[in-house]
Amino acid sequence: MSYQQPWEMRIGRQRDWIWRGWPIRYTFLPSGAGKLTESQPSMILLHGFGAAIEHWRHNMPILAQDYRVYALDLLGFGGSKKAAADYTIDLWVEQIHDFWQTFIGKPVILVGNSIGSLVCLTAASKYPEMVASIVMLSLPDVSLRQEMIPKVLRPIINTIEGLFAPPLLLKGLFNIIRRPQIIRPWIGLAYYDKSAVTDELVDIIAIPPQDEGAARAFCLLFEGLRKPGYAPVVKDVLPDFKIPILLVWGRQDRLVPFSLAAQFAQLNPKITLVELDHAGHCPHDECPDRFNSILLDWLKLVNY
Numbered sequence: 542m543s544y545q546q547p548w549e550m551r552i553g554r555q556r557d558w559i560w561r562g563w564p565i566r567y568t569f570l571p572s573g574a575g576k577l578t579e580s581q582p583s584m585i586l587l588h589g590f591g592a593a594i595e596h597w598r599h600n601m602p603i604l605a606q607d608y609r610v611y612a613l614d615l616l617g618f619g620g621s622k623k624a625a626a627d628y629t630i631d632l633w634v635e636q637i638h639d640f641w642q643t644f645i646g647k648p649v650i651l652v653g654n655s656i657g658s659l660v661c662l663t664a665a666s667k668y669p670e671m672v673a674s675i676v677m678l679s680l681p682d683v684s685l686r687q688e689m690i691p692k693v694l695r696p697i698i699n700t701i702e703g704l705f706a707p708p709l710l711l712k713g714l715f716n717i718i719r720r721p722q723i724i725r726p727w728i729g730l731a732y733y734d735k736s737a738v739t740d741e742l743v744d745i746i747a748i749p750p751q752d753e754g755a756a757r758a759f760c761l762l763f764e765g766l767r768k769p770g771y772a773p774v775v776k777d778v779l780p781d782f783k784i785p786i787l788l789v790w791g792r793q794d795r796l797v798p799f800s801l802a803a804q805f806a807q808l809n810p811k812i813t814l815v816e817l818d819h820a821g822h823c824p825h826d827e828c829p830d831r832f833n834s835i836l837l838d839w840l841k842l843v844n845y
Contacts, residue, residue, distance in 0.1 A: 566620030589655030593619025599829035623754035628765035791820030
């Protein structure tokens with residue numbers, strides 16, 4: 542890989558933290574402003590499915606001008622262990638909560654993209670003492686898929702899917718889709734602006750699947766995603782929050798329907814919805830200048 546700046550300047554110095562016996566990669570950038578108060582919350586950034594810490598490379602240096610910024614690779618992704626685990630949103634919530642207890646211990650701003658948003662939402666619901674506010678870029682609700690299938694047919698559909706997803710077949714599929722030339726067009730589905738799909742971005746997504754245990758972890762991730770208890774129902778969780786919530790959604794998101802944005806925003810008056818035109822599933826990476834400005838301006842209104 543050849544990059545214009547060393548990663549330490551863009552995402553901070555990468556470190557390993559051992560969680561439940563598994564190495565977890567994380568990074569940290571202290572605030573450069575020198576004006577932080579003890580009451581000002583730190584920020585934790587959580588990537589989406591298949592991404593990693595480096596996906597925040599255009600955001601961390603800007604956000605760190607005013608905030609202490611942490612970012613983690615969720616178990617099974619990035620530089621974290623490709624573990625043989627029961628992958629659910631709750632597993633990642635426990636990872637984030639234990640990290641918070643170990644390194645921070647005060648309410649934080651949780652920022653997530655896609656699956657990372659769902660982890661933020663669930664963590665704030667389960668451990669309200671750790672969260673000052675939530676920022677979510679596209680929020681998937683895996684329960685909606687099950688809701689669209691009649692209850693009588695759900696066991697049948699799940700069984701049929703299980704027959705077509707044996708580990709050997711999934712591993713063979715994984716060995717194909719982890720190739721950079723295959724990954725690039727798949728990434729393109731998540732981006733409206735195709736010029737944002739750079740060689741660097743492809744490397745960020747393509748290198749972790751080459752790690753030891755990656756194929757096995759992929760099978761377990763797929764298996765977990767199909768389980769009914771994989772994640773909470775978003776529409777059941779959102780109305781209960783009393784903390785500020787920023788929901789950012791690209792109008793051209795082709796992975797999670799943009800129509801959900803307005804539906805979710807109506808569930809809680811604490812939600813500020815920002816719709817981004819000419820943006821897809823990952824606006825923090827596709828149009829970072831716009832996203833960074835939106836986030837920092839919102840945080841000023843929240844009065845941090």
